[in-house]
Amino acid sequence: MGILVDEKTKVLVQGITGGQGSYHSQYMKEYGTNIVAGVTPGKGGEEVNGIPVYNTVLKAKEETGATASIIFVPSKFAKGAALEAIDAELDPVVIVTEGIPVHDSAKIVRLAEVKGTTIIGPNTPGIISPGKTKMGIMPNHIFKEGNVGLVSRSGTLTYEIVNSMTKLGHGQSTALGLGGDPIVGLNFIKVLDMFAEDDETEAVVLIGEIGGSAEEKAARYIKREFDKPVVAYIAGRTAPKGKRMGHAGAIVSESGTGTAKSKMEAFEKAGVSVARMPMEIGKLLEEAL
Amino acid sequence: MKLQEYEAAGIFEEYGIPVAKGYIIKDPEEIKEVDRPIVLKSQVTVGKRGKSGGILFAENREEAVEKAKKLLGMDIQGLEVKELLVVEKAEIINEYYVGVVMDRESGRATLIMTSEGGVNIEELASKSPEKIAKKRIDPLIGIQPYDALYLAEKIGLEGKEKKEMVKIATKLYKAFEDHDSELAEINPVVSTPDGLLAIDAVFNIDNNALYRQKFDRKESQTVTEREKLADGYDLAYVDLDGDIGIIGSGAGLVMATLDAVAEYGGAASCFLDLGGGAGTEDMLHALEIIGMKEGVRSMYLNIFGGITQCDKIAQGIIDFEPKIPTVVRMLGTNEEKAKQMLKEAGYETVDDMEEGAMKAVEIRE
Numbered sequence: 001m002g003i004l005v006d007e008k009t010k011v012l013v014q015g016i017t018g019g020q021g022s023y024h025s026q027y028m029k030e031y032g033t034n035i036v037a038g039v040t041p042g043k044g045g046e047e048v049n050g051i052p053v054y055n056t057v058l059k060a061k062e063e064t065g066a067t068a069s070i071i072f073v074p075s076k077f078a079k080g081a082a083l084e085a086i087d088a089e090l091d092p093v094v095i096v097t098e099g100i101p102v103h104d105s106a107k108i109v110r111l112a113e114v115k116g117t118t119i120i121g122p123n124t125p126g127i128i129s130p131g132k133t134k135m136g137i138m139p140n141h142i143f144k145e146g147n148v149g150l151v152s153r154s155g156t157l158t159y160e161i162v163n164s165m166t167k168l169g170h171g172q173s174t175a176l177g178l179g180g181d182p183i184v185g186l187n188f189i190k191v192l193d194m195f196a197e198d199d200e201t202e203a204v205v206l207i208g209e210i211g212g213s214a215e216e217k218a219a220r221y222i223k224r225e226f227d228k229p230v231v232a233y234i235a236g237r238t239a240p241k242g243k244r245m246g247h248a249g250a251i252v253s254e255s256g257t258g259t260a261k262s263k264m265e266a267f268e269k270a271g272v273s274v275a276r277m278p279m280e281i282g283k284l285l286e287e288a289l
Numbered sequence: 290m291k292l293q294e295y296e297a298a299g300i301f302e303e304y305g306i307p308v309a310k311g312y313i314i315k316d317p318e319e320i321k322e323v324d325r326p327i328v329l330k331s332q333v334t335v336g337k338r339g340k341s342g343g344i345l346f347a348e349n350r351e352e353a354v355e356k357a358k359k360l361l362g363m364d365i366q367g368l369e370v371k372e373l374l375v376v377e378k379a380e381i382i383n384e385y386y387v388g389v390v391m392d393r394e395s396g397r398a399t400l401i402m403t404s405e406g407g408v409n410i411e412e413l414a415s416k417s418p419e420k421i422a423k424k425r426i427d428p429l430i431g432i433q434p435y436d437a438l439y440l441a442e443k444i445g446l447e448g449k450e451k452k453e454m455v456k457i458a459t460k461l462y463k464a465f466e467d468h469d470s471e472l473a474e475i476n477p478v479v480s481t482p483d484g485l486l487a488i489d490a491v492f493n494i495d496n497n498a499l500y501r502q503k504f505d506r507k508e509s510q511t512v513t514e515r516e517k518l519a520d521g522y523d524l525a526y527v528d529l530d531g532d533i534g535i536i537g538s539g540a541g542l543v544m545a546t547l548d549a550v551a552e553y554g555g556a557a558s559c560f561l562d563l564g565g566g567a568g569t570e571d572m573l574h575a576l577e578i579i580g581m582k583e584g585v586r587s588m589y590l591n592i593f594g595g596i597t598q599c600d601k602i603a604q605g606i607i608d609f610e611p612k613i614p615t616v617v618r619m620l621g622t623n624e625e626k627a628k629q630m631l632k633e634a635g636y637e638t639v640d641d642m643e644e645g646a647m648k649a650v651e652i653r654e
Contacts, residue, residue, distance in 0.1 A: 076501075099497045100497060101469050101495050101497045102471060102495050102498075103495065103498065104498075105396075106391065106397055106398070107428045107429065110396065110427065110428050137595070138595060139594075139595040139596075139621060139622070152541070153541070154539065154540065155540075156538055156539025156541060156542040156565070156593045157539060157541030157544075158541070159539075159593050159595050159621070160545070160593050160642065163593075180540060182393040183391070183393055183396045207541070209541055209544060210544070212393050213394060214394075235541050235544035235545045236547075236548070237548045237551065238547045238548050238551045238557065239547070239560075240527075240529065243527045243560075245525075245527060245543070245544050245560055246525040246539075246541075246560065247540045248497070249393065250540060250541075253411075255411040255415075260548075276552060277545075277548075277549055277552060277643055278545055279643050
């Protein structure tokens, strides 16, 4: 099981002829991802890592039966690429690209909502169901099959935590990054909802960070209707107001909203175990299970 | 990127929003003849300029020149006043607020109006949310006249004022959309005997969209020299108040590292994210920036090598030869090779993140 993607997912890579696209299509193949096609307008007919390249998403889908897309195209062209994938009814659509104008992200996310498409990202490391498939850029070797679902707003911090979980023997059912941008498609609540339905997932690790109120909303949802144990970690306790901490969405507002403190308190109120350091997560998981 | 008030007002005027007429001066002598009372407004991109004494009134030219001398060169929340906007003082009957903000929670732009203009909108929103009227705008539809009309009626506007407000709000949204704005606001819009008039203007443009906007990327007034340099090197850097320099790979990991250092009683002097896939050159730049700050007493480099190769980062450390006590923690791609290189060069490495944080606090000089 796991959520959203599995060994049956037939992946299309948009922007496959670029540096990131070609590197990661090969790296995903090594993990076992079933990559069936690539798209770069103007490069149709070529091959990258043995994967056929098409000019349009629709043509690629017709020829190969692709079901999902991962996007590596530069930020200027990302909106066009995402709209094309949504229009061709690929699902999910994983947007790795960082630096997409926020007005473009708003249009992508809204169209996906109307059409019922799941968008992961933008600015996400992607999604992996260990042992089944990976649509993303995360290091292959740190993941292990298991029954902990993981959802995060960060990239490397997720790797750090996954790495320590795996060492302690806690494998993952599915792990995914929501993306570090202010406006993203998939959110914590939708993912928790899917983990609730997934038989393979017995507990969830949720990694949040400063900015916005997605974690507070997730905490209220958990308190209301989520029955599996949850361990949370929030990055940015020491971040000052008004400064973007690397991610476009990681900012405590000038008026003091979006702090780590507010998020940690919300989780504690919802009965979630909150780790103060990434290393504590494994221990809290053991207690929770 | 935050525009100056006069630049924002310029955009609003282009879109047909009635704005207070004025001109910019850099020297007090540039003040023109004064036949009606005027306002001198410091052009700095921070809020609460009035409370900080950055906005002054004058009845005649002599008084205006005096006051302009006082304002030019003044420090407002750490920013030097270099320009003044000179406008005619409006005859104010009522004050309103209208703004559009890209709202991250709903993923859409939200049009906001209130009949209490001139106040801090965030404070009003937390104290008296019932006084604020809001409507989400669907990005696939764009603004429609009914959106603004709905809000104008909700805040109690009638007759001519209501019609004028609908026009202003609609035009404001268009300016917001066309310019990739994250925030466009008029606080306040005032009613005068001649109709509604915008007497302030705030406009932020999304940095990620500057490539398609005609505005050149200007240096923000609020960033430090080090932050500017880091921007040029394409590194994410934020100055902080502590004395431990922190470098890491990935924003979330760096934030977690700052927190871990605080957990052991230390405080970071900065947030520095190399980003994914950084190499030797990036590491050299990062160390250069850390070294520019006075009072940094130790340094903690926390690298998780996914697409980043640890040995390339280690090479950067070895080439730079940092003078301050340094703790290095490396994990992931080419970890063993990197550790060997560092060991040979005399640097200490640690295996886990928390241990490194503790050490960074201990070894401060």
